[in-house]
Amino acid sequence: MAEFSLDNVNSMYMDVLREIGNIGAGNATTSLASMINSKIDMNVPKVELMEASKLSTAICPEEEIIVGIFLEVKHDITGSMMFLMRMDSAHYLVNKLMGKDPENRDDFDEMDLSAMKEIGNIIAASYLSALSGLTNLTIAPSIPYIAVDMAASILSVPAIQFGQYGNNALLIETEFGDDYMINGYFILMPEEDSYATILTSLGIQM
């Protein structure tokens, strides 16, 4: 079996990730709609393949503050995943959830951060259940970790993770919302062996 690397990425793997993005965003939309009690739409996700070292500017300028939610996954596949949002989206979700004024832009307090973690949990579970549904693999997520900091510093985490195996990274951009569209970025980072597990479980020959 050929060694899998994102440097000669298989278009099938891109399709799989796009589909995970689709189903995941769909799941997230449904869960969040009931939580924040409004109707939510979504757009077709975009999958972007890029150099890992370019990730730092993939979402916004390097020093713009964003929210990153990070989970480790284990069981049939091991690795980690991240969900990233720009501050306007994060504020919108927290304000909705906490019943605050939609225009509120105060710094997150402890309650807001814990609401954000819960949102992260739901979103992560949405994508992971899409992945495990497609592959029939059991995937157990850790608790979510959250960081609110400069985009480049948060994105150094996936850049390094991908950088261990090659020079490329995959970023999935999803959009969902009602009157306001939330831009979220999903990054799946399987350990090297787990790429093979994912592809094999889908019947894809490498």
Added chain:
Amino acid sequence: MGELIKVGMADLKVAKAPDTLTTLGLGSCIGLTLYDPVIKVGGMVHYMLPDSTKIKNNSNIAKFGDTGIRELLRLMLLNGANRRRLVAKIAGGAQMFAMSGSSAIGNVGDRNAEEAVLILRELGIPLIARDTGLNYGRTVELDCSTGQYLIKAVGKSSKVI
């Protein structure tokens, strides 16, 4: 005022006074600087991973501590720096998420910082200042006129090392 020269991720550059070298939003990566105070030449490497020999796909030398620091030294000497006058400073190596420390990716910030200590010792270049670890991102600027290394972080007052 000199120019502000940006060093990207997995990138390295050398500059002279009055210019300033900067990297925006260092996370777990390291921004290592070398400086010759007499001719006022400075260099910065922004590496992502400690050790190129542990990685199969390792052609980008600025991506790794071991190869990146050596290449930066070579460029400094090429630009007239005197090896005996060189001093080093490092910043970055944060752990952005408080994940379990046992995972390889979890402690990569620490390993990146340790690699700098190791390689500098091997090269005989003194590490005179460091601001590494903890859990936040840093924007750094090396002023080639003074050798001062300015470190800025969100919600913290900036400092010079």
